[in-house]
Amino acid sequence: MGLLKRPLFFSKEVSSLGRYALQRLLGVIPLLFVVSVLVFMFIHLIPGDPARLVAGKDATLEEINGIREQLGLNDPLWRQYIDYMGNLFKGDLGNSIRSGLPVSDMLASRFMPTIWLTIFSMVWAVIIGVLIGIISAVKRNRWPDHVGMITAISGISVPGFWLGLVLIQVFSVQLGWFPTGGVDSWSSYVLPSLTLGAGIMSMLARFSRTSMLESMREDYIRTGRAKGLHEFVVVGRHALRNSLIQVVTVAGLQFGFLLGGSVMVETVFSIPGLGRLLVDSIAFRDYTVIQAELLLFATEFILINLVVDLLYGVLNPKIRFDSN
């Protein structure tokens, strides 16, 4: 409160949002630390000897011991953790056990396809999903609502691999509009994004319908109408903003999941993304890659949650003021 009273160049508003953001940001640091420790420990609990894997089948005991020493596996766990984190800050995540390539390079090449796929899928899913939700709520129990909800149920029920294959069959093979796979051009992302976003769009449509119906019952909606506002303004300005809080929660979670890469869509559309890399690495017990990917996913999730928290603050002034 002390900060609020001081006549800074900040307006009261900006400083309350700023304080809220700073609080959340500081909360992230211990969280990242705990997550990194947990990931590190879990990887070391997995049975099997990385040194033996690196050395290969025919290696002698001396060779294996040499590699163990070289990888620092004889050091105590806390020492290994500190070394690993130290290297991580220098951008060195070690080398892949399987290919010997630097893990950071492997992640970098797989990162962008997953990011683009996630962004494209989320953008259309959020826009269309929320639109369907609004229209369904406003036209409740009439035909637009029924059409919207049937679309939503279909989107959730249809399995992704099937939808992907059908889209390839129709739009790539028969019409020839989009490539069947790969990431050679922007058009390569169209069909995978449609496939990946369908379920999320449906979920958002249902969520936003429910939360819109809830807000439309509030007293301030009646106040808005009593002022003589157009129904469009009542829905768009007064109801929607209150409903968005719930929508942001769901969309944020989904965004986090997608950033982890989708094995199914990446496989169907031959996209070199993080999901496939993780599955391949698990199959070969490529510890260094698994560990780096897990850390990356956890960090992404934490950051997404941070963004969601900040959006709450923007959307709902009460959260922002209460936290101060």
Add this chain to the structure above:
Amino acid sequence: MEKLLEVEGLKTEFKRDGGNVMAVAGLDFHINSGEVLGLVGESGCGKSVTSLSIMQLLKGTPGRNAGGSVKFKGTDLLRLSDKEMRRVRGKDLAMIFQEPMTSLNPVLRIGKQLEEPIRLHMGYNKAKAREHAIHMLKLVGIPRAEGVMNDYPHQLSGGMRQRVMIAMAMSCHPQLLIADEPTTALDVTIQAQILDLMKRLKEERSMGMLLITHDLGVVAEMCDRVVVMYAGRVVEEAPVKELFENPQHPYTQGLIRSVPKLRQKVRRLESIPGNVPDLSRMPAGCKFAPRCPHVMPQCLTAEPELLAASGDASRKSRCWLTQETELKGGTGA
């Protein structure tokens, strides 16, 4: 005196499982310009539904208008298109609600919510609307009005929020203000302040007011004339002084008797036995008959009309008892 609002035979129907029910069953009353009309009755008698019907704010409720007319300065509001009605709402006809805590949008600043009707109906630009909004806040007695413009509703107390609602309703100079239980949710000292404020504004602006309440104290304080509602009907209409001095309908008599009096020593508070009848199971004759202490055989079979007392057109009552004595008096003379 010019009639500002004239409600004739207003019917409002509610959709329910197993058939529709009449929440408002043929309502007649009028409000003169500059007059405060009290609409009184128990919860569930159709007071709020009446106000929503007049404003045509039944959207979002299961209710719909099922007949009658609501003439505002001669124009039947029920016949206006949505667009025409929007031009009346918030401008000529404004409304404040019972729940100041929930009637303001929690995620929008007070200023933004106040400016909305001003920009819409008065065509002001942003700066001028803001200026006018601040002026309105000052008018309703809000200290540091400029600061409150940037506040969110949760930062204000209930009384302050109701002041904001009043400022909002008054901002476009309405000719009629409908106030639906404006002080019910507030504590007593704040109630008095809000009532004083409304009275002052009403006098300054010579505006008509429909005050909906179940609180007879508020009626005595504020109103010129009173309409008593029971089960979706008007049962009595009278100037406020006459109503309290000589209530005609047994329901009104019961309501007045149920108010605790300061100087009288009473052991037990009086009340009207029974409840308002369920809308789907209305008694055949007079709707108040099952609870009436003076019930007669004919009350159970036929519903009396709302008739003016002889020699006094300002008093009306819907009761066989008063109409009987009238009849008897007539034959005797």
